[in-house]
Amino acid sequence: MFMSETNIPVQSLKTLIITMISAVLLAFFVLIAIVGPAEYAIDPTGLGKALGLTVLAQPIEQSQKSVLACPTGNDLLDWQDIVMITIPAASELEYKFYLDQQAEMAYAWASDGAQLYFDFHGEPVGNKTGYFKSYQETTASKAEGVLVAPFTGTHGWYWKNESSKPATVTLKTKGQYRVKGLI
């Protein structure tokens, strides 16, 4: 039991020192340049950003914290719901409402920064085929109008921020709907 059956070749002290220094340096480099940026958005060398790794660390936290109900001033009288949605750089998200057939929803949204590619669309309730109907699909920094739901189901926006900076969309709505929120 206390004899070791393994035949481990014992390296020289010089080799051991070299291997340990190499192991530490390699680990340090990978941690600082790759793991730090990708996992925690800690990027002292800037290499993570250059490799585009820092985006990995951001989306989850940001998209969860991005919705801030923030009604102000007169807008509150004119609208039912006002929401600010931050779309991180180079990412996409969806914000949806549930409407019955023929229900109306007035809306107006505007981005504070870059133009956004968006698809305003609806999906019939209970449909599993992935079918959806587009109402408006273009690139713009704002849009407004009134939607009369052609069918019962979820209706809302897909936004894609292709710029390198986060964009905040202020979305105002009014009508007969139920907020489903971020998808």
Add this chain to the structure above:
Amino acid sequence: MYSIKKLSFNSLILLVLTCLLMPVAFAHGVDANTKQFLLANQDVAIGPFLYIGAKHMVTGYDHLLFLLGVIFFLFRTRDIVRYVSLFTLGHSLTLFLGVLGDVAINAYLIDAIIGLSVVYKGFDNLGGFQRVFGVQPNTQVAVLIFGLFHGLGLATKLQDFALPQQDLWKNLLAFNVGVELGQIFALLFILLVLNIWRRFDSYYSFAVITNTLLMSGGLILFGYQMAGFILAV
């Protein structure tokens, strides 16, 4: 014995390779679907828990790196079975005691220790303890002790989900059996590759590099988990 020049050249190649592979490998937790299942599940679910256990092991690079280190210089099937059994005994023990006894240790800290177990094994495989300290710590005892820590890691991850208390041991047993099945499955692949590689001289001349990388991988896991611990506190 390696000359410095040769060593550093090979290190460089492997360094580049490792860096390319690293980003893929860093996300070992429980994935979203599994999480959803575990949070919703209130019953005895043998099949799912078997699968989750097996998947956790097959995709668990920290456990696999350690196992790779353990079997690196084991050539006889008998030895491999004995060492892997000791590892299994260790992690099964703490998995059960940890979950049933509600022992909760910070997941980051336990994973950091698991990282250190990989460093230990890499250093051991270089004959580091014999060279530096003049003694060889008992390798079987070491694998058992580190097995205990790996089991605590498994227990900690399972405890994050409020598992139903009724018939808890059934789900736990299924998870544990799954872990062992996953371990055997992964081991077969590792052994297949190692046995092919062992036919070539490069296995022995690369032993230093491989175990250096093992140490480095362990240090990366350690740093990754410690950073998580510090940032989460």
